[in-house]
Amino acid sequence: MPFPLEILYRITLHEEGEETVLSLVGQPLAASPEETASFLSINGSLQKGFGGTFGQLVIYLRKINNI
Template sequence: MMTERQLEITRTFDAPRELVFQVWTESEHLAKWWGPKGTSIHVAKHELRPKGIFHYSMTSPDGHVMWGKFIYQEIVAPVRLVFLNGFSDAEGNTVPAPFGPDFADFPLQVSNVVTFTQEDNRTIVKLNSEPYDATPEQHEFFRGMFDSMRQGFGGTFDQLEQYLLEVQ
């Protein structure tokens, strides 16, 4: 039985904290690296403020489109970013995960706390995620997805690492 409540991922980037925070919080940057490998991101709306949203679509190489959104909770530049995220429709309404009945217990929203720690000219990014306002079944399903989510975020963070090399 798994006892971890939160997914935790830590990654170190060879870039200053201010730049890493900037590429996490500006739409023109997010569109270049956020999401699964191979997808293209279209930013529909971005409001970097508490209760503001980042609403975007992800298009896979085969043309499948999914929508997602962040709802920002806390922004402490360049140290901390807190947001809820989940799937949405094109209008920005929160919807269940679009992967069919096997994902019925995937939480509607996930709370994310991202911290940015400067160490010399490198930045340590720590992501902690857990279901928000979720049932016990949704918490258990989320814990069961840790390995898959670590792999997915690994690919996303690989894209971030490459993007940071391009913008420095």
């Protein structure tokens, strides 16, 4: 299945109480219907992968800031 050559990711940061919340949204650019379907089919894997990566970043930041 073909995959889009370009994906636009938008990262948004906002405050919730004393926490900063990061939101990441991806969208294929100039993609065929087949490429878009391919991108959407791996959504769960992308969420787990990015979630794990950002989870590790949170742990690291808390550690270096003694939180």
